[in-house]
Amino acid sequence: MKKVYLFILGLLVLGGVVYYIATKPGAEPKVRSELQCQIAEMTYYYRPECPWCQRIDREETISKIKELGVNVREVNTRTGAVPRFSIDNEVYIGYRTFEELKELLGC
Numbered sequence: 388m389k390k391v392y393l394f395i396l397g398l399l400v401l402g403g404v405v406y407y408i409a410t411k412p413g414a415e416p417k418v419r420s421e422l423q424c425q426i427a428e429m430t431y432y433y434r435p436e437c438p439w440c441q442r443i444d445r446e447e448t449i450s451k452i453k454e455l456g457v458n459v460r461e462v463n464t465r466t467g468a469v470p471r472f473s474i475d476n477e478v479y480i481g482y483r484t485f486e487e488l489k490e491l492l493g494c
Contacts, residue, residue, distance in 0.1 A: 425493030432471040
């Protein structure tokens with residue numbers, strides 16, 4: 388019975404420590420307002436053998452867009468021109484830099 392009480396006490400202490408760390412001042416995630424985008428979703432169509440798609444991959448463009456909070460649906464396609472981006476019901480065909488995509492997303 389004594390072990391059960393010690394176990395419960397340990398859990399309470401651990402819970403208190405976790406709560407303290409999570410709620411102490413400065414623990415809130417910092418959101419930089421300049422990284423907020425007007426458009427929250429886009430679709431990226433690609434083919435692994437596409438040289439322009441490979442360049443987008445090397446430059447980590449899609450990862451950077453995701454870091455802005457944009458939900459990116461990546462579609463490996465066998466049809467249509469690639470790279471292709473669908474943003475706010477508009478389709479953009481061809482290579483785009485991170486900065487160009489950021490502008491199209493209203494970031």
